[in-house]
Amino acid sequence: GQVVCVANLRVIDDGRTGWMEGIRVHPDIRSEGLGQKMTLHMLSQARLLGVQRVRLITATANEPAVYLAESAGLDRIATMGCFWKDDPCEIEWRLNKGSVSEIGPLELAETVKKHPGLVPSGVLIYHWDAVDADERGLAFASEHTRFWVYRRDGDVAAISTGLVFESPQGREWFATIYPSDKGAFLRSLSHHLSLSTQEGCEVMICIHPPRFSQLYEEEPVLAERAHELIIGLYERVLE
Template identity: 30%
Template sequence: MSPSGDGRPAGVRPAKREDREELMHFVSRTWEWGDYVPSVWDEWLGDASGRMFVAEVDGRPVGMNHLRYLEEGVGWLEGVRVHPDYRGRGLATELGKRAIEHAKGLGADRFRLITSASNLSAQKQIARLGLSRKLSFGIFEAKGGSASVACEPAVGGVPDLRSSHLGGFFADRWALRSVREYGVAKLRREGRLFAARRDGSEAFAVADAASFGGERFGQVSLLCGEPDLAADLAASLAARFSGHCYAFCSLGSGSAELLPAKGFGEPDEMLLYGAP
């Protein structure tokens, strides 16, 4: 990869429809179970607010990523994939730099992404982009628990984000967004802020039904509150979403340890990275 005159890598460019076949040939085999990227390719290609990029070597597309622009001024990086034969040449780093540069042009001044805690090669590469680790959290899949506490849209109290169970973030179609940056009032208006009360305690969560790559699922982010009540709130919200539901919670928050006993599976451990 030789840099072009303006310092940008010569081989990173916006994705085109024709790139799909060659990229998906290896992307569909990223992990043993496959990959979600083929199911979101069309959506990402047509993304009017973000942009998908491709890394080319000798005229062949061998890497890709997607920049999602979040309206609160955050560039969200996702879906970086490099062909196994072309790894270790800095392609993912160049794709990431290009996405960050594009996001800055859209007005973003914060950049974030998540990766699996077990993906050590991704973590090293992410550090090279200048992003640092902000939060360790778990994604818990609901296994059919039942509602054990009444939950209702939060109309009164304000969640105490200083003691948040998810570092002050909430999950939105596999992106973590800051509650403060997005706005509690907006979440409340959108009907996504829920509360439960018991014995003088209160717990809050953000929850809604989402769709990503054709998959529909519920997403529940524990915000704050007494751990047992917060875990019960998550279970009650999950029971609202027939079919798939995921709960998001920091590991070590107190609630995370309780979720498997409340109808959730063991967590996939994830890391949030960001800059600044």
């Protein structure tokens, strides 16, 4: 009666997506293919649940997880950078030029339609989940996260999401930033540093398009990072 493998499949995105996560195999039997069998089992369960597709997020450096995803027919549809900042309340740096305002899911859906280049593949990542960036998906996501838009010279330059997550390590602020350029990224980052401080978070995690990783070495506020990685969003459309 020993448990040797676990996994989780959640239905999200207004019933359209089966979210695959948490595959864990006992170290003593990892060479026996149980992880692959569990992945295929989740695919069959997703079909029974009637979802349109399955998705998952994993670090691109996690070779076993990437192998399981690809062997089950999932393709990478988006890539994002991610970094951790400890003690955001101690960071004095701020960049306050331009307006950042909170918006609802319907307004965000319209914003994405008008600025499709901001969100890769039309799929918005928040925390470790992802939804289609349309009215249905964003309405679902709004039950868990908040949305903001940064306007510069009257036009949208960035959108972002943010939420508080209570982890075993403490209170964390999760932000995802979709900026048009460096200035929009830094302005949105400043906004989320302020929010994480207001919420009393010990850590801020920031997800962003990978091209902005070059700022880690250019901007003093990003010089110290507790952790960083590249994540991939994988998807398989079910027939």
